[in-house]
Amino acid sequence: MPIVNYAARELTCKIVYYGPGRSGKTTNLHYIYDSVPAARRGAMVSLATQNERTLFFDFLPLDLGTVSGFKTRFQLYTVPGQIYYRTTRKLVLQGADGVVFVADSQRQQLEANLESLRDMHEVLAEQGVDARGLPVVMQYNKQDLPRELIGSPEELDEALNFRAVPSFAADALVGTGVFETLRWTSELVLRRLGATAPGVGAGR
C-alpha cells in the first residue's frame, strides 16, 4: 500500500492507534467519526465484545477528497489493547505509516503503558521496522481526571516519551487533543514523503 501514488495522484495513509487496554483508542476514533461530515467517512468497522472491549480492531476510512491535487484517503486503525491479542496487533500494525500511542494518564496505569510501549517496539522489530524511522506521536489521554489520579504531561513525557516524539494531552471523550494528535501524526507521515521513496512504511 503506497503512501503516495503520483501517477494516480492518490495519497493513502494508514495510521494505527496503539496503547494499553482501555486507554481510549477507540474513543479517539469515535470522536473523529462524529466530527467528520458523513460524505467524507466510510462505515466505521468495530469488532467489540459485549462490554465494549475491542476484540479485533477498529477501522475508520476517511476520504478527505482532493487535497492539494491528491485524492487523499486516511485509514485509521486501533489495536486491541489487551495483552493476549498480540497476533492481532501485529497484523494491524503491519504497513502502518504512522502510529499514535494512546497512553492512559492514570498513575496506576503507568506499568500497563510501559508494557504496551515495549510490546509495540517488539512487534515493530519483528516486522523489521526501525521504530526510530516511523512517525510516532504520544497522546496522554484522560487528562480530565482529578489531578491526584493522573500524571501531568510533563511527568508522562519523563516516564514514557524517551524518544522525545511530539506528545499531546487529551481528553478523547470530549475531543480535546484528538484532532491535534491526528494532525501532527499526518504531518509527520507526510514529511517523510520527501525523505523516502514511495511505498515505504512499517512492515514492507
Next chain:
Amino acid sequence: MLDGRFRFDNFVIGAANRLASSAARAVADAPGAAYNPLFIYSSSGLGKTHLLGAIGHHARQLHPGLAIEYLTLDDFVSQLHQAIATGQADGFKRRYAGVGLLLLDDVQFLTGRVETQSEVLRVFNALQGSGRQIVMTCDRPPTEISDVDERLISRLAGGLIVDVGVPDYETRVAILRSKCGDRGVRFAAGVLEELARTPATNVRELQGSLNRLVAHQSLLEVPLGVADVWHVVGALHTPAPPAPPASDEFEAFLSDLATSVAESVETWRVRLGERIVLWSAEGFRTDRLSRALERHEPQDVEALEAAMAADVERLRWLESEAVRLDPRCAGLELFRDPERVADAEDFLAKTVARTDPLPGPRPGLRLNDLVRTPDNRVVIQAASAIVEAPGSRYNPLFVHGPAGAGISHLAHAVGNALRTRDGGTWCIACVDAGDYVEQLIDALQQGAIERWRARYRAADVLIVENVQALDGKERTQDEFFHLFNELQQAGRQMILTCDRPLAQLTGLQSRLRSRFEGGLVAEMGPEQADERFGRDTPVPVGDEAAAPTIDVLLDRTPTPPVGLEAVDFDALAREPHAVDSFFLDAEKVVLDWPGIDGRVVEELR
C-alpha cells in the same frame, strides 16, 4: 456571449479562491502558454462562471485578435446536434478549430453523453494540438464526473485543476462591501459584517441576503441596524446555532493537511506523475517513467520527458511508415512501447523488406561447384563454416581477388545455402556496392532515406559485392558504417567482396577498415584453366558431389550446328528451361566478346 459584469477587478480574492484566481489570470494573460486545459471546480455559486467570464474579458482586452468562444456545455451540445441535423458537421468542426480560447461552462453535463464526449475530445485534441487554450468549469473534479470516457477524463485532468472553496468570513465581508460599492448602497456600520456571519453556503446566497437587505432599506427608507439583519434575513436562515466545534476542527485539520501535502510532496514526482498520466492517456506505455518514480533520488524530469517524447515521436513515425506499407500494422502494441523502439525499427524494416524486397542471390550457384585449389581452400572452408553457423564465426567475411577467381560465385553460393534456413524465411540481400551508392543518392533526392535504411536493416544476410565502389564515397561509407554496426550487433552475417586487397582501398574510412578486418579477410586466387576443367581433378574431401559435374561436362559431346530450317522458333519464344547453373555464372559466360583487333587474321587464299 461573455457577460461584461464578470471581470477580474470585481472578483474578490480570498484564501479559498486565490489559487483559482491566479491560475485564471495567468491563462488570460497568455492563453495556451500555461495550464492547458485549466479546470476550475467548486460547488454552485462560488464564482466559477465569474472567473470564466473574467478570463474571456481580460484576454479580449489583451489580445483583441484572439477568437474567444464562451459557452456552456449545453450550448455546445445543442450546436453539435443542430450541425449534425443540418448536415453541417464539418462547419462545426471548422468553427472550433479556429477558436483561440475556448471557455466551457458546466462540463459536468458530459455525463453519459457518448457522442458529445467524443466530439469534445476531438475538439480538445485539435485545440490543444495547436496550442490553443481551453478553460472549463464544473461542479466536481474531473474524476468524479460519472460515465465519462477515460481518455476525456485524463484530458480534462491533464492541465491544472483548481477548486474554489467557500469564502471565509473576511472574504464574505469584502464581497458584500464590493457589491454595495457597485450598487451605490450604504449600510450602517456593522450590518454587512453581521450579514457575513449568516450561514450562507455560497456567494449567490449571500448576494440574495444582501438583495433582501437592500430592498428592505429602500422600502422602509430607514437605515437598517445590526439587530435588523437577522430579522430580515431570518426568513432565509434561522439564526445559526453555534457551529459544532467538531466540524470546525475537521475543517482546520483538512486545511492544515492541505498545506502539509503541498509542502511534502516532491514536485519532481508530481511532474513525473503528470507526465505518466498524460502519456498513458495517449496510449503509450510508461514503464520507464514509472520506474523513475520509484527511485529515491530526484530525477531529471525534463530529460526523461524529452527522451520519452523523442521515442514516442519515433514510434509514431515508424507506425505511420508501417501503416503506409501495410494498413494492418495500425495500432500494434509494439508502436506503443517506447522501450521497444529498436523492435519497432526492426519490424518496420521487415515490413519494408516484405513489400519491397532486396535482390537475392543468383539461383543455382552452389559451393560444391567451386573447384578447390590451394588458393581458395581457406575461403571455401570459411564459407562452409558460415553456412553452418551464420553470423557467429567469420563476420564479416571479406573476400578479395581478381575477376574470374569465383568470388561472386562463392558469395552467392553462401547466400543460396542460407536461403533455405528456417523454412526459407531468411532475407538474403545481395547488392553491388555501386548500386548501393546509387540507391542512397536516389533516396536522398526523394527524401526517403529512412525507408531506404529500413530496407537494408531487414537483411538476415547481407552480401555486398565490389566494395571498392565505396572507396572515397564518404556519405555512403557513413551509412554503411551504421548499417554494418546494426547488423553485426544483431548477429547477421555479412559477406563483402572486393577486387583488390583491403590495404589498397585508400579512400575507405579507418573505422570501416578496422571493422572489415575484424572478421576474416581472405584472398581467392585465380582459377587455372586446367584446374577448372581437369578430368580426375583431385576432389577435396567432403566435396565429392562436385566430381561428377566436372566429368559430365567433359564428357558432353558438342552439339552439331544446325541450319535455319531446323531452328524451332516457337521454342525460342517460350520461356527458357531452367538454365544450368553454369550459364548463370557471370564468370563462366563470355558476355563481351573481344574485338577482332587482337586476333591474327590469316590471309585466305
